[in-house]
Amino acid sequence: MGQTLFDKVWQEHVLAGEEGNAQLLYIDLHMIHEVTTPQGFESLRSEGRQLRAPEKTIATIDHNVPTKNIFTIKDAISRKQIEALQRNCRDFGVELMDHGSEGQGIVHMIGPEQGATQPGKTVVCGDSHTATHGAFGAIAFGIGSSEVEHVFATQTIWQRKPKIMGIKLTGKLQAGVYAKDIMLHLIHTYGTDFATGYAIEYYGEAVSDLSMEGRMTLCNMAIEFGAKYGLVAPDQKTFDYLEGKPRAPKDFKRAVAYWKTLYTDPDADFDYVLEVSIDDLAPYVTWGTTPAMGLPFGEKFPQVSDHNDQRAYEYMDLRPQMDATDIPISYIFLGSCTNSRLEDLIEGAKYIKGRKVAPHISAWVVPGSRPVKRAAEAMGIAQQYIDAGFEWREPGCSACISMNADRVPPGTHCASTTNRNFEGRQGKGSRTHLCSPAMAVLAAVKGHFYDTRLDDEEVPVL
């Protein structure tokens, strides 16, 4: 019988142990950031050990950094974590995309950008959204702080092989509908724990049609669907994306020949298959406090069906039978490892059409990395945002998570391109509405949520 993509990559990396139990896997790439590494480095130091493979480790500083006045870090813990990573990278010989450097960005942006994330690799990071790297046909997953230490010391990790779920996406996205909407639709329809215990392989014509950026969004939000891994088999788009990147293989042709073997064999079986047509998919906006509490644009918010709904409505200060256009948004956050790649910023900018951010709205664009920021500036995209009244920021996790100075004020409704919307996620009392970059930008210029499929307003002659 044939093998799945996941089986093939897994098999290549098993060093010990039997299937069914935990197995020891070799790790090809260890991405690290300042939040989940101080403990691991400290243990190594106290035991007088070195990193097993510093050249397979890449560091960045992302969660704690402000995205304005970036060197003024008021919070003592943030400062300590940043300084610790800087010192640790120096002491242990790890390449660091340092604070303020040209390579800096959110950890899940860096791997692909550097060409370090590659098909067939095992990639780990002390961060749940590591699944993002699976978009390249890698087995990529988040690990805990003690596992970070294990990888530091041994370049291996114990893992039990998950079950594999195939999610086949058929059809074509309408204009104004994006990979983000696919994930919000899946999570809304099947629930936040649907894929628990599985690795997801996304496939089908709709997946092939997506750019690498779109595929990364799918894999990123596999986490909010309950899975720990999301994968897409590599294809020509993957190879084209990686070619010429700083850490891409030197013998690129040979690498591609191997990468072309990384797909699920036609006679392989998934443990579960979900087939979804995206032909009629509408853009989504969440109204509540889990990513499943979302709706296709135009539908009314549901009746209260349990205590969780009740609590979500109270926290969000919304009511059943309202719709997305009724949400009194006053913040827009375009950022995060889900949706702040160049394509996201380009797509969002298309919805500005010479208009201005509504007067009651504060709108932020936080590029996921400095390379993205520079590229958007060179293309004139940044200027379009600035001219429209958006704040154009430096890269980082920013208001995706309230670990830095960037926060959504209490009680404020924020249209956010992130992946998590639980209570307080963007700051104490913040109210998050997950959506695509296009939806967020359109909301900024309209002053309220608006259907991204219908925005046919003429470009004003300036």
Ligand SMILES: CC(C)[C@H](C(=O)O)[C@@H](O)C(=O)O
């Ligand atoms: C801080 C970090 C460990 C955390 C994660 O693991 O995901 C963060 O990135 C998040 O998105 O909540």
Ligand code: SF4
């Ligand atoms: S951008 Fe948000 S989801 Fe992504 S790593 Fe940072 S805090 Fe986590």
